[in-house]
Amino acid sequence: MVEARISYPPPLTLWDRINPVRMIGELSETRYWMYLLLIPSALLITAVVIYPTLYGMQMSFREMRLNRPDLGTGWVGLKHYQRMLTDPIFWVSLRNTAVWVTSAIALEFLIGLIAALALNRNLPGSKVLAVLILLPYFLPNVVAGHMWALMLDPRLGVINDLLVKIGWLEGYKAWFADPSTAMAAAIVVEAWHSFPFFTLLILAGLKGIPSDLYKAADIDGAGPFAQLRLITLPMLKTIIAAAVILRVIGLVNSPDLLLILTSGGPGRSTQVLSLYAFQTAYKDFNFGYAGALSVVMFILLMGFAWAYVRLSKVNED
Amino acid sequence: MAATRSRSKLLWDVISYVVLVGLAFIAIAPIVWTFLTSLKFEEDIVTRTMQYIPSRITFENYVKLWNQSGYPVLVINSLIVTTTTVLLCLLTGTVAAYAFSRFQFKGRTQLMLGYLVVRMFPAVLMIIPLFIIMRQVGLLDSTIGLAIAYTSFLLPLFVWMLKGFFDAAPKELESAARIDGTTRLGAMFMVVIPIARNGLLATCVFVAIAAWNEFLFALMLTTSQGSRTWPVGLQLMVGEFQLPWGMLAAGGMISILPVIVLFAIVQRAMVAGLTAGAVKG
Numbered sequence: 001m002v003e004a005r006i007s008y009p010p011p012l013t014l015w016d017r018i019n020p021v022r023m024i025g026e027l028s029e030t031r032y033w034m035y036l037l038l039i040p041s042a043l044l045i046t047a048v049v050i051y052p053t054l055y056g057m058q059m060s061f062r063e064m065r066l067n068r069p070d071l072g073t074g075w076v077g078l079k080h081y082q083r084m085l086t087d088p089i090f091w092v093s094l095r096n097t098a099v100w101v102t103s104a105i106a107l108e109f110l111i112g113l114i115a116a117l118a119l120n121r122n123l124p125g126s127k128v129l130a131v132l133i134l135l136p137y138f139l140p141n142v143v144a145g146h147m148w149a150l151m152l153d154p155r156l157g158v159i160n161d162l163l164v165k166i167g168w169l170e171g172y173k174a175w176f177a178d179p180s181t182a183m184a185a186a187i188v189v190e191a192w193h194s195f196p197f198f199t200l201l202i203l204a205g206l207k208g209i210p211s212d213l214y215k216a217a218d219i220d221g222a223g224p225f226a227q228l229r230l231i232t233l234p235m236l237k238t239i240i241a242a243a244v245i246l247r248v249i250g251l252v253n254s255p256d257l258l259l260i261l262t263s264g265g266p267g268r269s270t271q272v273l274s275l276y277a278f279q280t281a282y283k284d285f286n287f288g289y290a291g292a293l294s295v296v297m298f299i300l301l302m303g304f305a306w307a308y309v310r311l312s313k314v315n316e317d
Numbered sequence: 318m319a320a321t322r323s324r325s326k327l328l329w330d331v332i333s334y335v336v337l338v339g340l341a342f343i344a345i346a347p348i349v350w351t352f353l354t355s356l357k358f359e360e361d362i363v364t365r366t367m368q369y370i371p372s373r374i375t376f377e378n379y380v381k382l383w384n385q386s387g388y389p390v391l392v393i394n395s396l397i398v399t400t401t402t403v404l405l406c407l408l409t410g411t412v413a414a415y416a417f418s419r420f421q422f423k424g425r426t427q428l429m430l431g432y433l434v435v436r437m438f439p440a441v442l443m444i445i446p447l448f449i450i451m452r453q454v455g456l457l458d459s460t461i462g463l464a465i466a467y468t469s470f471l472l473p474l475f476v477w478m479l480k481g482f483f484d485a486a487p488k489e490l491e492s493a494a495r496i497d498g499t500t501r502l503g504a505m506f507m508v509v510i511p512i513a514r515n516g517l518l519a520t521c522v523f524v525a526i527a528a529w530n531e532f533l534f535a536l537m538l539t540t541s542q543g544s545r546t547w548p549v550g551l552q553l554m555v556g557e558f559q560l561p562w563g564m565l566a567a568g569g570m571i572s573i574l575p576v577i578v579l580f581a582i583v584q585r586a587m588v589a590g591l592t593a594g595a596v597k598g
Contacts, residue, residue: 140530
């Protein structure tokens with residue numbers, strides 16, 4: 001014991017003193033280590049997310065038109081927000097956003113749930129089928145949009161041809177040029193693109209449900225639909241809530257697919273809020289009003305997320 | 318009783334197969350159709366009678382797209398942006414995910430929630446200021462600037478997904494290394510990261526696919542051929558030169574080929590990672 005006490009570590013060599021790996025290693029033993037690990041990403045996120053967002057928010061209270069430098073960038077208070085109240089396009093966009101988001105998500109959820117339930121039976125070959133079924137989610141919007149534009153084309157679309165052949169259509173239809181079908185067609189494309197997201201999350205949730213529950217239900221004589229309603233869906237509540245919120249955020253925020261498919265037309269029939277904000281910024285160069293539109297969109301989204309989480313919590317109690 | 322149950326199981330198995338095969342068909346039919354279109358001559362595409370199976374095959378669409386439209390430059394730009402984005406996420410995100418996974422500290426929960434909430438910020442609201450800021454610091458219309466902008470939505474995702482993989486890595490080996498006198502730094506790089514390497518790979522691939530596919534930021538933050546990525550290039554070709562369908566289909570197929578290959582390779586680990594993060598979140 002005594003010998004052990006007096007065996008000091010060897011003195012530090014010069015290299016030891018300036019060796020960066022050893023210095024960081026020593027730093028890693030201090031209690032500030034985790035904060036040091038977080039600094040790089042926190043700085044980056046502050047620079048590319050927090051700062052631009054705050055900048056954008058204050059922009060919504062300013063006059064900011066790239067094509068009218070003579071107006072300056074002065075403070076205009078709530079002018080943009082007041083304009084929104086009487087802007088018919090804003091209200092149309094708001095209504096379209098609601099239709100777009102609810103219909104697309106309802107469809108995605110339904111198909112996603114059915115696919116996940118079928119995949120969860122682990123039948124032979126379902127691994128390969130799972131890869132094929134999940135693939136669309138990983139494809140780029142640009143290609144997804146053009147693939148469907150090709151298939152729905154009024155002159156050479158294969159879907160038109162098939163529908164005519166089976167007698168559902170008289171002749172080829174210009175799906176994206178008709179205000180009454182443009183939104184529905186876009187929703188089909190969006191559902192095709194993103195239903196695998198629900199499949200993915202619900203499948204993960206299904207793996208976490210103890211099989212005893214189903215055995216007990218079997219003994220009690222509960223049929224498959226009763227089991228779905230009484231066991232599966234309640235057990236999946238949290239994950240469904242998370243999936244819906246993430247999808248709502250994604251759909252409300254990104255105008256990509258509609259920008260590629262319709263640019264909001266024909267007329268204003270597929271004009272959604274994010275697309276309107278986008279076009280206000282990059283076609284009209286009115287950054288102030290675009291900022292205000294985005295802020296309103298953000299507030300609505302936060303409000304939705306908050307209410308949705310509250311509601312699903314209340315139901316639990 | 319037992320017989321009816323096994324018969325009903327068989328029935329549901331059959332229904333499941335029908336559903337899965339049907340959905341798989343719907344999922345890949347547009348891809349297959351685009352592929353077939355890319356192999357057709359333009360006059361066979363716009364013909365009055367639909368050709369389901371091309372009567373003759375050509376690779377001319379691919380050759381023309383590659384040689385005449387500057388597509389190689391777009392693909393190279395996309396590769397640079399994608400690589401830079403993944404590197405930025407790796408450098409800053411790996412250590413953050415490790416910190417969230419292994420340490421309890423003040424503000425941890427709030428900070429993690431913060432990383433989740435930033436994904437709610439509207440892209441349009443961020444892009445306008447990013448455009449102004451990037452122009453001021455001279456990063457507008459550069460591949461580096463675009464990659465930095467991509468970290469705004471991909472870094473939080475990277476951290477959350479990788480944290481799930483780190484959580485799943487057993488802590489015992491790490492403790493053993495610590496007892497042997499390894500520093501925390503050593504334990505992180507020599508023990509934890511090697512154990513979670515499949516997850517790390519899957520996370521990187523997920524971020525790479527997202528960066529490769531991204532359209533909106535690229536449309537706004539690049540203005541010239543020098544830094545433009547393929548989704549923007551393809552979209553502009555459609556608008557400007559009335560790109561023939563065959564070439565558009567060929568461009569689509571070239572661009573999604575890397576995605577399909579990467580997805581097929583790492584899909585199992587990636588699916589596990591995505592869902593692990595989501596189940597806990």
